[in-house]
Amino acid sequence: MATAARKAPAKSKSEGKSGLSAPKPAEFTKEEELAAYRHMLLIRRFEEKAGQLYGMGFIGGFCHLYIGQEAVVTGMKMALIDGDQMITAYRDHGHMLAMELSPRGVMAELTGRRGGLSRGKGGSMHMFSKEKHFYGGHGIVGAQVSLGTGLAFANRYRDNNNVSLTYFGDGAANQGQVYESFNMASLWKLPVIYIIENNRYAMGTSVSRSSAETNFSHRGASFKIPGIQVDGMDVRAVKSAGDQATEWCRAGNGPIILEMQTYRYRGHSMSDPAKYRSKEEVQKMRSEHDPIEQVKARLIEKKWATEDELKTIDKEVRDIVADAAEFAQNDAEPDPSELWTDIVL
Amino acid sequence: MPIEILMPALSPTMEEGNLSKWLKNEGDKVVAGDVIAEIETDKATMEVEAVDEGTLAKIVVPAGTEGVKVNAVIAVLAVEGEDTDKAGEGIGEEPAKAETAAPAPVAAKGEASAPVAAAPKTEVAADPDIPAGTEMVSTTVREALRDAMAEEMRRDGDVFVMGEEVAEYQGAYKITQGLLQEFGPRRVVDTPITEHGFAGVGVGAAMAGLKPIVEFMTFNFAMQAIDQIINSAAKTLYMSGGQMGAPIVFRGPNGAAARVAAQHSQCYAAWYSHIPGLKVVMPYTAADAKGLLKAAIRDPNPVIFLENEILYGQSFDVPKLDDFVLPIGKARIHKQGKDVTIVSFGIGMTYAVKAEAELRGMGIDAEIIDLRTVRPLDLDTIIASVKKTNRLIVVEEGFPQSSVGDHIANQVSQRAFDFLDAPVITIAGKDVPMPYAANLEKLALPNVGEVIEAVKAVTYR
Numbered sequence: 085m086a087t088a089a090r091k092a093p094a095k096s097k098s099e100g101k102s103g104l105s106a107p108k109p110a111e112f113t114k115e116e117e118l119a120a121y122r123h124m125l126l127i128r129r130f131e132e133k134a135g136q137l138y139g140m141g142f143i144g145g146f147c148h149l150y151i152g153q154e155a156v157v158t159g160m161k162m163a164l165i166d167g168d169q170m171i172t173a174y175r176d177h178g179h180m181l182a183m184e185l186s187p188r189g190v191m192a193e194l195t196g197r198r199g200g201l202s203r204g205k206g207g208s209m210h211m212f213s214k215e216k217h218f219y220g221g222h223g224i225v226g227a228q229v230s231l232g233t234g235l236a237f238a239n240r241y242r243d244n245n246n247v248s249l250t251y252f253g254d255g256a257a258n259q260g261q262v263y264e265s266f267n268m269a270s271l272w273k274l275p276v277i278y279i280i281e282n283n284r285y286a287m288g289t290s291v292s293r294s295s296a297e298t299n300f301s302h303r304g305a306s307f308k309i310p311g312i313q314v315d316g317m318d319v320r321a322v323k324s325a326g327d328q329a330t331e332w333c334r335a336g337n338g339p340i341i342l343e344m345q346t347y348r349y350r351g352h353s354m355s356d357p358a359k360y361r362s363k364e365e366v367q368k369m370r371s372e373h374d375p376i377e378q379v380k381a382r383l384i385e386k387k388w389a390t391e392d393e394l395k396t397i398d399k400e401v402r403d404i405v406a407d408a409a410e411f412a413q414n415d416a417e418p419d420p421s422e423l424w425t426d427i428v429l
Numbered sequence: 430m431p432i433e434i435l436m437p438a439l440s441p442t443m444e445e446g447n448l449s450k451w452l453k454n455e456g457d458k459v460v461a462g463d464v465i466a467e468i469e470t471d472k473a474t475m476e477v478e479a480v481d482e483g484t485l486a487k488i489v490v491p492a493g494t495e496g497v498k499v500n501a502v503i504a505v506l507a508v509e510g511e512d513t514d515k516a517g518e519g520i521g522e523e524p525a526k527a528e529t530a531a532p533a534p535v536a537a538k539g540e541a542s543a544p545v546a547a548a549p550k551t552e553v554a555a556d557p558d559i560p561a562g563t564e565m566v567s568t569t570v571r572e573a574l575r576d577a578m579a580e581e582m583r584r585d586g587d588v589f590v591m592g593e594e595v596a597e598y599q600g601a602y603k604i605t606q607g608l609l610q611e612f613g614p615r616r617v618v619d620t621p622i623t624e625h626g627f628a629g630v631g632v633g634a635a636m637a638g639l640k641p642i643v644e645f646m647t648f649n650f651a652m653q654a655i656d657q658i659i660n661s662a663a664k665t666l667y668m669s670g671g672q673m674g675a676p677i678v679f680r681g682p683n684g685a686a687a688r689v690a691a692q693h694s695q696c697y698a699a700w701y702s703h704i705p706g707l708k709v710v711m712p713y714t715a716a717d718a719k720g721l722l723k724a725a726i727r728d729p730n731p732v733i734f735l736e737n738e739i740l741y742g743q744s745f746d747v748p749k750l751d752d753f754v755l756p757i758g759k760a761r762i763h764k765q766g767k768d769v770t771i772v773s774f775g776i777g778m779t780y781a782v783k784a785e786a787e788l789r790g791m792g793i794d795a796e797i798i799d800l801r802t803v804r805p806l807d808l809d810t811i812i813a814s815v816k817k818t819n820r821l822i823v824v825e826e827g828f829p830q831s832s833v834g835d836h837i838a839n840q841v842s843q844r845a846f847d848f849l850d851a852p853v854i855t856i857a858g859k860d861v862p863m864p865y866a867a868n869l870e871k872l873a874l875p876n877v878g879e880v881i882e883a884v885k886a887v888t889y890r
Contacts, residue, residue, distance in 0.1 A: 169637070203670035210668035219636055219673070224660050230626050231661060234633015241589070241615065241639060261657075264626025271621070426671035427705050429729040 104310045104340070107328050109320035114388040116162070120319045121379045122397055123161070124154035127178040128376060129405045130187060131350075134177065134194055138354045142413055143194045147208050150178035152349040155375035156281055157182035159322025160249060163330050167244065171219040171232040172251035174209035175281075175348075179251065183218040185211065187408035197415035204418040205426065226259030228252060229278070233265040236276035236339070247333045248276045255286025257300055266307040266339070273338035277329045278304070280343045281316065287352045288360040300343040309339050316344030317373040347373070431511060432481050434504040436490070436497045439468065439475050441687045442738055446470045447495045448503060456513065457485045459506060466492075466503070471571065471742045472603045481506055486513040554762050556716070558755050565746035573715035573747055574604050574680075574736065577722035578642060580752070582612055585640065588726055591618040591631060592644030592681075601646045602682060602741055628654030628679070632661045635675040635731075642726060645681035648697045648735060662731035663706030678725045680734035683711070684776060684826050685863055687739065688870060694863035696827035698775070701733040702804040702836070708757055709804040711735040713778035715745035717801050720755030728757060735803075737776040760807035762814070766796035769884050770814040772837060773824040774800035777875070780856075781824050784880035793888060803833055811837060812845045819850040820887040824880055829857040851887035856880060 112120065131149040138147050150157075153175075161182040164170075172179045180190050185201060193200030194208050201211040209223040219235060222228040232250025239246045256262060257280055269276050280300045284291055291298050301311030310332075315321040322344065329340045347369045351358040358366075383389040389397075436446065450467040453459055459479045466477045486507040490497055497503065507513040555561065568576075582588045589612075594601045596609040596619040609617040620627040624645065631641040645651040651658065658679060666674035685694035701709045708730055712718040718736070725732035747753075763778065764785060773781040778799050785795045796814050800807065815821050821841055823834030834855030841853055859873045884890075 171633075201670065202668055202672070205670050206668040210665075212665070212669040212673045214673050219633070220665070220669070222661070224656060227629060227657060227661055230629020230657060231633035231636065233626075234630040234635070235637045236633075237630055238634045238637035238639050241634070261625045261629060264621070264623040265630065267621055267623065268626060268630060426667045426669075428708065429666065429674060 104312055104328070104332075106312045106314055106321070107324040109315075109318055110324040110327070112320055112323075112382075114386075116323075117379055117383055117388060118397070120155075120158055120162070121376065121383065121394070122401065123158045123182065124319065124376045124379065125398065125401045126187070126404065127154045127158070127181050129401050130181060130191070130408070131177060133405045133409050134191070135350070135354065137191075137195065137409060137412070143208070144196065145207055146174065147194065147354045148175040148352065149350045149354075150175055150348070152369065152375075153281060153283060153316070153346045154178060155319040155322050156279070156316045156344045156346055158375075159319040160279065160326045162323045163326025164249070165246070165330075167217060167246040168249065168330070169217045169219055169232075169235045169239075169246065170249045170251070171228045171235060172221070173225060173228050173253065173256060174221070174223050175253070176209065176211065176221045180211055180213075180218060180221070183213070183216045185213050185216055185218060187404055188411045191408040191412035192415050195412040195415070196417065197412060198418045198422070199411060199415040203422060203426075205422065226252065226256040226261050229256065229259070229262045230265045232278075233269050233274060233276055236269065236274035237272070239275050240272065245334055246275065247330050248274075249279060250276050251279045251281060253286065254280060254282040254284065254291050254295065254300060255289070257303060258286075258295060263307070266304055266309055269339040270304070270307040270309050273336060275333035275336075276339045277326075277333060278309070278339060278341045280341060281346055282343055283346050283348045285348070285352070285360065288356065288358075290360065301341055304339070304341045309341055311341030311343060313343045313345060316346035317369075317375050318378060319375055430508075431486060432483065432506040432508060433502045434465070434479075434506060436499050436501045436503050437468070437477060438499045439470050440472055441689055442742070443470050443499060445496050445498045448490050448492060448497050449474060451488055451492045453485050455485055455488055459483060459485055471569075472601075473599075479506070481508070483508040483511075484513045486511075552764065554765050556761055558720070558759075559716070559748045559750075559753075563748040563750060566749050567744045568715045568719075568747040569742055569744050570712075570715045570718045570736070571602070571604055571741040573719035573745075574722055575606055575608070577719045578605070578726070579608060579611060581723055581726040582608070582616060585726075587638065588640045588642065589616040589618065590642040590644060591620055591627060593620055593622055593646050595619060595644050600644070602738060604736075604741070605644065624650050624653040625657065628657040629661065631677055631679075632657050632675050632731075635662070635677040636665065636673055640676050640726060642678045642680060645679060647693060647738075648681055648683040649693050649695055651679065651681070651697070658701075658707075658731070658733070659704055663704050666730070667706060674729060675731050676729045678722070678728075678732045678734055680722070680725075681736060682738040682741070683735035684737055685858075685870070685874060686737075688865060688867065690865040691862035696735075696825070696858070697733070698735055698803050698825065699827050699832050699836075701735075702806070702833060703831075704804075706731065707804060708732045708802065709735065710757060710802050711775040712801055713740065713773075713775055713799050715743070716747045716753075717755060717761065717799070719747055720753050721757060721801060723752075723754045724757050727754070732757070735775060740776055755801075758802045758805040758807060760810040761799045761801055762810070763797040763799045764795070766794040766818065768794045768818055769820040769822065769888055770796045770798060770811070770818045771822045771824060771880065771884070772798045772800060772811055772834075774803060774833070775826075777825045780875050780877050780880050783877045784884065787877070787881055788884055791890070793884060793890070795884060800833075806837070806840075808837070808840050808844070812841060815841055815845050816848045819848055820884075821849070821853045822856065822880065822883045822887065823853070824856045824875055826858050826874060829855070829860050832857045851889070854883040854887060856883055
């Protein structure tokens, strides 16, 4: 294979069949490291608080936490330009925060209050922001893949140089409409990045028990869509893969697949005791690959930040989350008249 | 014996066609597989191949003849050893003359292609949404739908049409004919056979602000896509607290055509009418098809637009107006009457209209309401009529349980019970999958006799 001659970059497990391989992790500046640290920490603390509020009964229904996967959305966001869209499934709080949706609005939606982003009518799995180009938040596994392909169709129709970031998991990767979408995206050269967040478990079913081809970067092979595997726990690797993929799409080459190898620390949802994997497996990922700890270690090592300076960031992030939680617990429920609004325009 | 070559049926609903061209002349030798003629149906131009070997003894129907009935003799083939001059003698001359006579009035011609009814003689009530004195042009439902799309695509660059065979093939049922030529492949998009996928792509494009018209080759195939229609298109506006909706039209033929059996013959009016967040339109006339499709394309909500293959070729008067748009959600009184109200929509109207003509002969003055839109339902118009006639029949082709008629009967019993002089009777398709055999299919569909019997029952005649 042509790629064999290339020197494999350190830490990346690359290559689809297109000759594309995972780029070397980006060299971050101090500012980029600090920004990545802050953004990932916000998602982590926000999700921990959401878990807590769920336990207290403030959040109902399903609640899927993103803890462990923060580097994926954070690194990809760093590769975007204004107008690029993002769409995902139901493990979506991290994506919303990455797209700069208001933490108050997200948390109040989780508690079903009138100040929520969907005025309390969407809940954890269904939030949107046209202004921030965030297209949800979808509860049907795989449906967002066709929708995200449609966002890319609109970009191509308008010839606007924007790219659709369409996220789905290793579980959704086995849905039929994913491949219907791959076919059309490749046929019409649509600017869409299919980001497969492989966190190893589709609910409780491990990848090896659900998928005949466990290398998800190869899933586009029948449609001539190149794919690369990316260390989704390293925000720099994600950023450089994001740069490469957005460039690929903006150059008119059509879709590309990024398999983000990541891990969720918590269960599938709040009610999942995660008996299908060992505590040791989780502990090993946390202690050796944690995306936030990796950035923190680099910041300290390079003397770009002291422990005290990082504590200041921690405090600021905690304050944002505390404010969001306070708002979300005290905001009023939707007015009963809201039952009948927003059904048709 | 000379072999008679007959006008072939080239689609399930074809009853006649135009013989556009002969590719062989009298006296030419013909072998099986030779293309001998071109025939134009309402959907496409098709080549006719010889199935036997011989000499083309006589062309019975000349090129350019319109309205040639299926199974009419169009030519005669002399087999080996036969005298070609004598082979054609006396064959097919009478029918050919009949077929080539002056074309029948357009309305009657249109009706003739419908297996359900002859031309309705009902004096159609004026639609208050059409200004009095407007010039009317006889137009098929097919042309009206195409014109509606073309007009809206000229008006708004965000409108595009996508679906299977909509572009180069000119539409599986010729509804998108000419659109590719006028608007190009960017706006008239052939999709792979992938309903679930392209429905989702359409909804995503709509969420991004475009205005897709998604054609399903039939709504039977849209069951593959129903998750995207309901979970993504219909619910997003609500789930987003009003921030983001899907301005999209899903359109295509719905319900039974002719002899296509259970999987291709289902009516989805009741299914989609169940869903908050959708609008469901099901026109009968060409004018309503045009005015309502234009409205549907402009509507900021997802609209299900249910057409019918049998109606495509039927002609109706369409107002000649630069921009004819009808309101969604408003029923039309097709014919005023005082003795009984017959409510129907889409192809169901053909039964109502034919029954009304016969009822008139029996001295019963029926009012016919064409719903046009199934959701939102114009109950006010129905109830106002029931308050006048005190009797209600609903006619539709869909399955009986949880039908549109059931819902109307329930609402009328709650809102106008004291005005009813008889129970509401709902007429629907039979509670069976659609059979293939011609006689069974006929039994499975509603019929005019059932409507007449129902009217007699509620008028105690």
